[in-house]
Amino acid sequence: MTITIIGAGAIGGVLGAYLARAGDEVVFCDTAEDHVNKINLNGLTIEGPDETFNVKCAAYTPPQLIKKNQSLELIFLCVKAQHTEKALSPFLPLLTSTSQVVSFQNGLCEREILKLIGAERTIGCFVNFSADYLEPGKILYGGVASLYLGELDGQVSERIMSLKDKLQVWGPAQVTDNIWGFLWGKMSYAGLLYATALVDETMATVVEKYELRDMLMELCSEILEIADKEGVVPLGFDDWEPNLIYPRKERNNKKLDAGLKKLAERMANxxxxxxxxxxDLAIRKRQTEVDAQLVPILEIGKIHKVEMKLLAALVEAIKEIENGNRKMSWQNLYDLQKIYKSLPHEIRRI
Ligand SMILES: NC(=O)C1=CN([C@@H]2O[C@H](COP(=O)(O)OP(=O)(O)OC[C@H]3O[C@@H](n4cnc5c(N)ncnc54)[C@H](OP(=O)(O)O)[C@@H]3O)[C@@H](O)[C@H]2O)C=CC1
Ligand SMILES: CC(C)(CO)C(=O)C(=O)O
Structure with a gap:
């Protein structure tokens, strides 16, 4: 079955390249014409931690692929969260009743995809390996990390087992019966990642900054509280353990500090x-995924009548950096710290 990768950037490029190298038929589709042209001309190059390799594959822009008018049975959707609907919609007429669309994205994009194509054709995926689009035809790959596939209803179906088997040529892909748990777990981690992007430092440097730790963990707790209200049990991965952070009253600071030390080491390496x-902010000078990742959590929070002061301030600060009205600096994190210190005592470090 041909695998169509919509969004041949960092994540889509890496997965597609491994699958193509192993002999799968992979078709890349991307709006970046220079990238598409380069792939067609010279192939796609992956610069990984252990090897650099190049694969030859066909690449198309969306209008070119639509023009081919061939049905698409298996789509890996690897665009940024805010492009989900725009990227998938043009292909709806090419889907069949058994097509599968797998969301290799951060955020709760599956909620949006299922509205477009129905839950039966939507497959969830939690992805935590790291990669960067370097230039047309070239992707930097950080190496394997957690990747879990899951049916939205938790069923362990034959189709996700076979997808998992297919992905072994990339690395240790796994199957979960709680994909929402992983997606919300990643969203709690995303809270931390967005905060690290308020300053022009490595993620590890911010995570190691002990005096900001309580504030950062409260920021993540705000997200975990919403997961809790939604009846989801967030799951941990790759040295990120939501259950060491939330419920706040059960937080074990010693274990949490040890976990964050390991996380910072992993990030640094x-x-x-x-x-x-x-x-996105510093190099590509473009909008982040904040509107499609953190803003929906604020909206779900409103439904549950939970105020998320830190998350709201973080979203605002990121948007100001996007718009050029704020610079990256440590001060941004200390501004959040001020808000944290004004929170009721019972919320602060227990
Ligand atoms: N990179 C990473 O390390 C990780 C990323 N993720 C998640 O994976 C998802 C993909 O991110 P990532 O691979 O980094 O993003 P990239 O920007 O590297 O790749 C996305 C690609 O999709 C293209 N694109 C945009 N709109 C469309 C469209 N309508 N149709 C087809 N292609 C389109 C983009 O072009 P253009 O750039 O011109 O817009 C870009 O080339 C995100 O949700 C991200 O959060 C998860 C874990 C790690
Ligand atoms: C840090 C990473 C790769 C997750 O490990 C990520 O999700 C991001 O860069 O946004």
């Missing part, structure tokens, strides 16, 4: 030392 959010 990765080829990608700053987040994709930082890269």
């Amino acid at each position: 990765n080829k990608k030392t700053k987040s994709g959010i930082w890269r």
Whole structure:
């Protein structure tokens, strides 16, 4: 079955390249014409921690692929969260009743995808390996990390087992019966990642900054509280353990500090030392995924009547950096610290 990768950037490029190298038929589709042209001309190059390799594959822009008018059975959707609907919609007429669309994205994009194509054709995926689009035809790959596939209803179906098997050529892909748990777990981690992007430092440097730790963990707790209200049990991965952070009253600071030390070490040792959010703001000078990732959590929070002062301030600060009305600096984190210190005592470090 041909795998169509919509969004042949960092994540889509890496997965597609491994699959193509192993002999799968992979078709890349991306709006960046220079990237598409380069792939067609010279192939796609992956610069990984252990090897650099190049694969030859067909690449198309969305209008070119639509023009081919061939049905698409398996789509890996690897665009930024805010492009989900725009990227998938043009292909709806090419889907069949058995097509599968797998969301290799951060955020709760599956909620949006299922509205477009129905839950039966939507497959969830939690992805935590790191990669960066370097230039047309070239992707930096940070190496393997957690990747879990899951049906939205928790079923362990044959189709996700076979997808998991297919992905072994990339690395240790796994299957979960709680994909929402992973997606919300990643969202709590995303709170931390967005905060690290408020300053032009590595993620590890911010995580190691002990005096900011309580504030950062409260920021993540705000997100975890919403997951809790939604009836989801957030899951941990790669030295990130939501259950050490929330419920607040059960927080074990000793274990949490040990976990964050390991996380900072992992971050420092990765080829990608700053987040994709930082890269969007500092290098690519474009909007982050904040409107499609953190803003929906604020909205769900409103439904549950939970005030998220830190998350709201973080969203505002990120948007100000996006718009050029704020610079990256430590002061941004200390501004959040001020808000944290004004929170009721019972919320602060227990
Ligand atoms: N990179 C990472 O390390 C990680 C990323 N993720 C998540 O993976 C998802 C993908 O991110 P990432 O790979 O980094 O993003 P990239 O920007 O590297 O890749 C996305 C690609 O999709 C293209 N694109 C945009 N709109 C469309 C469209 N309508 N149709 C087809 N292609 C389109 C983009 O072009 P253009 O740039 O011109 O817009 C870009 O080339 C995100 O949700 C991210 O949060 C998760 C874990 C780690
Ligand atoms: C840091 C990373 C790669 C997750 O590990 C990520 O999700 C990002 O860059 O946004």
